[in-house]
Amino acid sequence: MALxxxxxxxxxxxxxxxxxxxxxxxxxxxxxLIDVIVVGTGLAxxxxxxxxxxxxxxxxxxxxxxxxxRAHSIAAQGGINAAKNYQGDGDSTxxxxxxxxxxxxxxxxxxxxxxxxxxxxxxxDQCVAQGVPFAREYGGLLDNRSFGGVLVSRTFYAAGQxxxxxxxxxxxxxxxxIGRGKVKMYNRHEMLDVVIVDGKAxxxxxxxxxxxxxxxxxxxxxxLGTGGYGNVFFLSTNAMGSNVTAAWKAHKxxxxxxxxxxxxxxxxxxxxSGDHQSKLTLMSESLRNDGRIWVPKHKKDVxxxxxxxxxxxxxxxxxxxxxxxxxxxxxxxxxxxxxxxxAAKERCDAGFGxxxxxxxxxxxxxxxxxxxxxxxxxxxxxxxxxxxxxxxxGQEVVKNKYGNLFQMYEKIVDQNPYETPMMIYPxxxxxxxxxxxxxxxxxxxxxxxxxxxxxxxxxxxxxxxASALMQGLADGYFxxxxxxxxxxxxxxxxxxxxxxxxxxxxxxxxVRDNIAHLIDNKGTHSVDYFHKRLGKIMWNKCGxxxxxxxxxxxxxxxxxxxxxxxxxxxVPGTNEEFNEELxxxxxxxxxxxxxxxxxxxxxxxxxxxxxxxxxxHQTPEGEAKRRKEFQYVSAWEFKGEPKDAVLHKEDxxxxxxxxxxxxxx
Amino acid sequence: MNLTLKIWRQKNANDKxxxxxxxxxxxxxxxxxxxxxxxxxxxxxxxxxxxxxFDHDCREGICGMCSLYINGEAHGPDRGVxxxxxxxxxxxxxxxxxxEPFRATAFPVIKDLVVDRSAxxxxxxxxxxxxxxxxxxxxxxxxxxxxxxxxxxAFSAATCIGCxxxxxxxxxSSAMLFVGAKVSxxxxxxxxxxxxxxxxxxxxxxxxxEGFGNCTNTGACEVExxxxxxxxxxxxxxxxxxxxxxxx
Numbered sequence: 001m002a003l004x005x006x007x008x009x010x011x012x013x014x015x016x017x018x019x020x021x022x023x024x025x026x027x028x029x030x031x032x033l034i035d036v037i038v039v040g041t042g043l044a045x046x047x048x049x050x051x052x053x054x055x056x057x058x059x060x061x062x063x064x065x066x067x068x069x070r071a072h073s074i075a076a077q078g079g080i081n082a083a084k085n086y087q088g089d090g091d092s093t094x095x096x097x098x099x100x101x102x103x104x105x106x107x108x109x110x111x112x113x114x115x116x117x118x119x120x121x122x123x124x125d126q127c128v129a130q131g132v133p134f135a136r137e138y139g140g141l142l143d144n145r146s147f148g149g150v151l152v153s154r155t156f157y158a159a160g161q162x163x164x165x166x167x168x169x170x171x172x173x174x175x176x177x178i179g180r181g182k183v184k185m186y187n188r189h190e191m192l193d194v195v196i197v198d199g200k201a202x203x204x205x206x207x208x209x210x211x212x213x214x215x216x217x218x219x220x221x222x223x224l225g226t227g228g229y230g231n232v233f234f235l236s237t238n239a240m241g242s243n244v245t246a247a248w249k250a251h252k253x254x255x256x257x258x259x260x261x262x263x264x265x266x267x268x269x270x271x272x273s274g275d276h277q278s279k280l281t282l283m284s285e286s287l288r289n290d291g292r293i294w295v296p297k298h299k300k301d302v303x304x305x306x307x308x309x310x311x312x313x314x315x316x317x318x319x320x321x322x323x324x325x326x327x328x329x330x331x332x333x334x335x336x337x338x339x340x341x342x343a344a345k346e347r348c349d350a351g352f353g354x355x356x357x358x359x360x361x362x363x364x365x366x367x368x369x370x371x372x373x374x375x376x377x378x379x380x381x382x383x384x385x386x387x388x389x390x391x392x393x394g395q396e397v398v399k400n401k402y403g404n405l406f407q408m409y410e411k412i413v414d415q416n417p418y419e420t421p422m423m424i425y426p427x428x429x430x431x432x433x434x435x436x437x438x439x440x441x442x443x444x445x446x447x448x449x450x451x452x453x454x455x456x457x458x459x460x461x462x463x464x465x466a467s468a469l470m471q472g473l474a475d476g477y478f479x480x481x482x483x484x485x486x487x488x489x490x491x492x493x494x495x496x497x498x499x500x501x502x503x504x505x506x507x508x509x510x511v512r513d514n515i516a517h518l519i520d521n522k523g524t525h526s527v528d529y530f531h532k533r534l535g536k537i538m539w540n541k542c543g544x545x546x547x548x549x550x551x552x553x554x555x556x557x558x559x560x561x562x563x564x565x566x567x568x569x570x571v572p573g574t575n576e577e578f579n580e581e582l583x584x585x586x587x588x589x590x591x592x593x594x595x596x597x598x599x600x601x602x603x604x605x606x607x608x609x610x611x612x613x614x615x616x617h618q619t620p621e622g623e624a625k626r627r628k629e630f631q632y633v634s635a636w637e638f639k640g641e642p643k644d645a646v647l648h649k650e651d652x653x654x655x656x657x658x659x660x661x662x663x664x665x
Numbered sequence: 666m667n668l669t670l671k672i673w674r675q676k677n678a679n680d681k682x683x684x685x686x687x688x689x690x691x692x693x694x695x696x697x698x699x700x701x702x703x704x705x706x707x708x709x710x711x712x713x714x715x716x717x718x719f720d721h722d723c724r725e726g727i728c729g730m731c732s733l734y735i736n737g738e739a740h741g742p743d744r745g746v747x748x749x750x751x752x753x754x755x756x757x758x759x760x761x762x763x764x765e766p767f768r769a770t771a772f773p774v775i776k777d778l779v780v781d782r783s784a785x786x787x788x789x790x791x792x793x794x795x796x797x798x799x800x801x802x803x804x805x806x807x808x809x810x811x812x813x814x815x816x817x818x819a820f821s822a823a824t825c826i827g828c829x830x831x832x833x834x835x836x837x838s839s840a841m842l843f844v845g846a847k848v849s850x851x852x853x854x855x856x857x858x859x860x861x862x863x864x865x866x867x868x869x870x871x872x873x874x875e876g877f878g879n880c881t882n883t884g885a886c887e888v889e890x891x892x893x894x895x896x897x898x899x900x901x902x903x904x905x906x907x908x909x910x911x912x913x
Contacts, residue, residue: 047799050799051799051800054798054799054800065722065728065730066720066730066781066782066783067782067783067785067786067827068786069729069786069827070722070723070728070729070730070827072722072723072728074723074727074728075723075725075727075728084806086807119801122801123801124806125801125803125804125805125806126797126799126801126803127806128803128806128809128856129795129797129803129804129806129809129856130794130795130797130799130856131795131819131850131851131854131856131857133816133819133820133823133850133854134806134816135816135820136810136811136812136813136816136817137813138813139810140810140811140812140813140816141807141810142806142807158820158823159820161727161824164727164824164826165820165823168823171789172789172793172794172795173794173799175786175789175790175793175794176790176794176796178786178790179790179791179792185786187783187786210775237725239722239723239724239728240721240722240723240724241722273695274693274695274696276693276695276696276700276701276703276704277700278697278699278700278703278724279724279725281724281725282725407745408725408726408750411726411743411746411750411752412697412750412752414695414752414754477799477801478801525711526707526710526711528703528707529707570710572710572713572714572715572716573715577676577677577776578677578718578775578776578779580716580718581710581716
């Protein structure tokens with residue numbers, strides 16, 4: 001099947017308006033006859049479910065957590081971008097579009113990104129109307145901060161808990177519809193297959209995680225807002241339950257999977273402390289507004305620090321290497337995430353890592369304390385030359401901005417970041433790749449949609465900070481509700497979809513067979529044992545730097561591990577009860593397939609772009625080197641085994657932006 | 666370090682349940698409490714026993730899913746943290762640690778340490794929102810200035826993660842801190858004032874129907890709340906409720 005991105009005709013800035021003026025609509029009386037399933041209740045799924053219900057559709061929403069409010073969007077810290085230009089610093093829809101395409105290393109689709117930038121301002125209006133308590137200035141208006149890869153302040157925030165506040169906003173809109181009976185909410189349910197009837201997505205098979213019951217749910221369309229697949233690495237900043245199962249099952253039923261190798265490795269996370277580690281914790285990128293990243297200039301100081309004989313605060317300015325400021329004077333500490341992560345790896349690989357494992361750099365707020373403190377002392381008419389006083393005043397300012405992050409750091413590391421610099425290291429955080437969708441956010445399966453992180457569309461090979469929240473809410477509140485109507489307009493006479501068809505029988509049987517195999521297997525190793533091994537392969541061979549040899553061996557190792565898993569995994573208990581190990585086993589089984597496709601995709605992409613860095617393709621300065629012949633989206637069609645997946649290319653055409661070498665110098 | 670864990674095991678909602686002893690050795694002080702339980706479970710699975718079920722997800726203190734009652738305190742002995750952020754350095758070699766689920770009539774046990782907190786969702790369905798359509802055709806965000814003090818207080822109330830520690834800590838199993846926080850967030854903002862009367866009446870009514878107890882001002886909830894939600898929110902809810910009842 002040829003890929004048709006269905007981008008509307010006309011000038012870039014008019015495409016979305018033209019689309020909205022000409023798409024099919026469903027009249028209010030007919031919407032009552034149409035059912036939609038939404039899987040996932042994060043920013044994308046939650047906002048979509050609420051909006052579709054408000055429009056009049058009958059919505060069934062599913063989440064695996066005990067409440068929709070706990071979806072992992074809740075953990076997003078720093079903020080949400082919007083081209084409001086409240087600061088009057090030159091922002092515009094075009095500039096947000098430009099920054100996003102450039103930030104994505106020219107691997108995203110122009111029309112989708114422009115639409116995202118266009119609706120971004122509306123998100124802020126909408127959220128304020130819903131009572132989301134964004135940070136404000138003393139005059140009562142909204143405050144902004146800066147994020148990486150841009151030269152304007154367009155990020156709206158709520159301390160270090162922006163994702164939480166936005167998700168609670170979407171959750172409140174969802175609650176309103178649940179209260180009205182327009183959304184039927186299924187908590188503690190996991191989608192285990194999508195059901196295709198006569199070529200269209202018509203329902204799902206879900207497992208009730210409390211009772212183990214296998215349920216059939218039908219609808220006229222199915223929307224996946226199921227997030228990313230970073231947990232394929234075992235250690236990531238994702239929640240423990242975040243998984244690829246819904247997306248992967250959709251892939252196996254015909255949805256193409258796009259750019260699986262595009263992974264975001266976030267530069268500022270708390271370093272790994274030991275083998276017991278179950279997940280990694282992010283320290284918001286917003287900290288790079290005020291924190292300076294450095295390692296010692298000299299090896300002897302590194303050794304002294306590792307041996308505990310020297311404190312970082314004792315090191316003279318001249319003996320420190322602020323390597324981001326040195327290498328990228330224009331953007332400094334606010335380079336995009338992929339660039340900052342690689343630079344940290346470069347210094348640590350060269351032996352300058354500052355902790356016992358050699359995998360940590362400093363994020364230092366000392367300069368910010370003094371800068372803010374001086375300002376405060378001046379405003380309050382206090383002694384600006386009293387360093388101790390100035391530092392204390394400055395610490396209060398920083399505490400107001402990032403208090404929860406500093407507290408989180410102290411609890412985990414047991415060091416006070418007000419007194420000594422934080423130690424950070426890159427960790428897997430976000431996946432730009434995902435299910436391929438057209439301009440309508442429809443997958444290659446009619447009636448199956450993917451929104452938010454679950455799709456691939458907007459961030460190219462690298463996502464800019466504070467853009468994930470923007471995309472999730474844009475898709476859910478403002479894009480999908482229009483585009484899905486265009487499809488559902490043909491379904492007004494279809495009537496309810498029966499669940500007793502052969503397609504439902506087959507899908508349920510395949511789910512039951514899988515579960516029975518896992519339960520009856522009685523092998524020798526736990527699910528985590530396999531998941532950790534998969535994570536090691538992924539991190540070592542498909543991580544921050546990749547090469548053909550490693551990727552080839554990753555492909556065979558993962559295939560081998562998958563075989564071993566099915567033969568030797570041990571899942572205690574039964575299906576007919578609350579059984580977390582079984583839920584985990586079903587997720588890891590899918591990660592073991594995705595991981596192989598991931599490596600295959602990374603092997604094929606013989607260039608470096610954004611978060612995908614191939615060692616064979618770098619500039620003499622060690623920067624990522626894109627290649628014109630790879631200016632396309634890799635969309636993989638499932639053919640029985642990950643290794644047999646067939647590649648389809650969507651060429652990326654840039655008509656409104658000049659494709660340049662991406663420079664932050 | 667070496668520890669003895671006394672863990673509540675309960676097969677399902679109908680089972681009576683009991684505390685079971687589990688010795689555990691080589692616990693690193695850098696482990697989080699849940700990582701320590703991961704190690705225990707790995708051992709149980711390898712021995713052919715059933716692992717201990719507990720709720721958890723984000724493991725960074727924001728999703729509100731984890732819910733353990735440790736040595737008689739919701740989220741354990743540390744302050745201002747959830748169970749997932751509690752680290753083993755808070756304990757000593759040789760300690761015995763009692764681990765139970767959050768207990769309340771309105772939070773029935775599902776299995777082991779997992780409880781059903783959907784009562785919280787139902788309270789929110791009754792009024793935890795502003796009735797604005799999500800079409801995006803609202804007014805410009807800066808057309809509604811909010812003074813910073815109120816905005817900051819609304820934010821502080823809104824940081825509640827809905828974990829239920831307040832209920833588990835209260836001798837009456839009251840949910841007043843949880844409901845008070847949501848009522849306060851909206852009561853402090855101009856956008857929320859329009860539906861203030863119905864909101865507080867409906868949410869309190871639902872809270873009572875779910876079987877949560879009353880507040881007797883012991884303040885245990887505030888002490889154990891991982892997000893430091895203030896008792897002021899209960900006072901504000903009571904004022905809102907009184908106002909609404911008089912209007913009613």
